[in-house]
Amino acid sequence: MTYITKPKLHHPTLPKNALCHTRRDYEGKISTLCAGCGHDSISAAIIQACWELNVEPHRVAKLSGIGCSSKTPDYFLGQSHGFNTVHGRMPSVLTGANLANRDLLYLGVSGDGDSASIGMGQFVHAMRRGVNMVYIVENNGVYGLTKGQFSATADEGSMSKKGVKNTDSPIDLIGLALQLGATYVARSFSGDKAQLVPLIKGAILHQGAAFLDVISPCVAFNNHAGSTKSYEYVREHNDAVNRLDVIPTREEIQVDYEPGETIEVAQHDGSTLRLHKLHSHYNPCDHIAATNYVQQHHARGEVVTGLLYVDPEPSDLHSHLGTVQVPLNRLEVRELSPGREVLERINGGLR
Ligand SMILES: Cc1ncc(C[n+]2csc(CCOP(=O)(O)OP(=O)(O)O)c2C)c(N)n1
Ligand code: SF4
Ligand SMILES: [Mg+2]
DSSP, rough: OOOOOOOOOOOOSOOOOOOOOOOGGGGGGGGGTTTOOOOHHHHHHHHHHHHHTTOGGGEEEEEOOOHHHHHGGGGGGGEEEEEEOOOTOHHHHHHHHHHOOOOOOEEEEEEEEHHHHHTHHHHHHHHHTTTTTEEEEEOOSETTTTTOOOTTTTTTOOOOSSSOBBOOOOOHHHHHHHHOSEEEEEEEEETTTHOOOOOOOHHHHHHEEEEEEEEOTTTTTSTTOOOOSHHHHHHHEEEEOOOEEEOTTSSSSOOOOOTEEEEEETTSSEEEEEEEESSOOOOTTTHHHHHHHHHEEEEEEEEEEEEEEEEESSSOHHHHHOOSSGGGGOOOOHHHOHHHHHHHHHHHOOO
């Protein structure tokens, strides 16, 4: 294993959240990724979001697959539960864990190779089932860990570092997530912390399948001219649909906005998303319009970022299955095995 433990010493004046935790308490080991890798910025944004939301680290389960992106859960939330699955299998392992213990906050971290190639079947079923999770794809358009082969999200016509042109059509994970019924869909850029942190916070508070596609340049293999996932390309083609702020209702809501510039989306769990609309025509609650908007801008070579779709009244796998509120892993043997009489009644109903 290549990892370095961080020294535990804190500066006494570091700001603390409501749980008396500093940001350092949400960090993990020292990253071994390449200096400048977008994935490290996403880890920093996750740390910031969890710190700001006063998330209790022991209530988080981080799961990932294989790849540079999937290594990152080791670099944040060092006091949380963590599990590295086989390549592309994070969604099914997470689904199982979620069904066993619905009380944890599930954070699935994946790469474009991990989710759009080997794990595609897993990704689509997690979305269509509505697993209550934050699913983050750290999207660099390449298999970073195995030295830069094109991934399935690489745009047609984009160039590899060695000058080879990609001739395959890209898979758009945002379009798929929308089509499959994800109830919170957003795209951002690793280098835009101001946009990314609130999007992660909104996803954490969302009670359903929340999907975040984060363009995350690979400085080693996909940050050159001709790449559509480089820092320069994304900065030039970024079209932000909204600016987001998340206001947990535990705090006093202070609103400071001009009429017509902001809309508020009340979520089922009582939290409120405040959207600063840059494009007055963009409505993130309109599913069909969101799908069209993303496709139209993609055709123009624009990367649309922001909260693209949110269902203010989401449902999740537990509500679809009608499971009990008590996490299954806390039920007594008596409740899990109700006895011969009940079993015979169930079997009788099947005859
Ligand atoms: C079953 C299996 N097949 C192939 C591999 C080799 N492999 C490791 S990581 C990876 C792709 C990683 O790409 P991505 O998910 O985009 O992560 P990145 O490194 O770009 O962050 C591949 C193909 C593997 N580890 N296991
Ligand atoms: S190879 Fe690419 S994705 Fe992997 S750590 Fe380096 S910059 Fe990041
Ligand atoms: Mg990748």
